[in-house]
Amino acid sequence: MRTRLPCVYMLASSMRGTLYLGVTSDLIQRVWQHKSRLVPGFSRKYGTHLLVWYEPYPDMLSAIAREKRIKSWKRAWKLELIESANPHWRDLYSAIIDASAPPAA
Template identity: 60%
Template sequence: MTNKSKTLYTGVTNDRIRRVYEHKNKLIPGFTQKYNITLLVYYEETPDISAAIAREKQIKGWLRQKKIDLIESVNPNWQDLSLKWYD
């Protein structure tokens, strides 16, 4: 997830739609609330929580440019992928 300034946040959840809603509505205190992280620009899905946590740690360990390259490989314009979820 990101904000208008392209500050990056990586997280893991068992309910993507609920968690993005919480970030968008600033329901959970912390980094995403403080930095107004409300735009979903990239996500991956897996049925295995261990794999999801390992992938989260891997991505968090990357340099910023590698994260940007990953986002832009599927979402070059940084569109909010969750825009139509809550209509």
């Protein structure tokens, strides 16, 4: 069973494309839902399915507070946040799946 960890995350349609900011307690499951186009609304409409940034938090209240702060930021600041951690806008989804996989026997 996977451990749940509250996270704030950003999805993008492409490098420097449309951004989606969200918060979840299960990042792997939530990004999979976005990639599978199961989440109605903004993400499905604008094709934001590349996980380009995320930040884990010890509890959901902290994650929600951070999401609200970032939502109020200018777009340029959000781009800087992404590019400081992920300058090539790599899709981080496979990395989080690999990190959560149980060790090989």
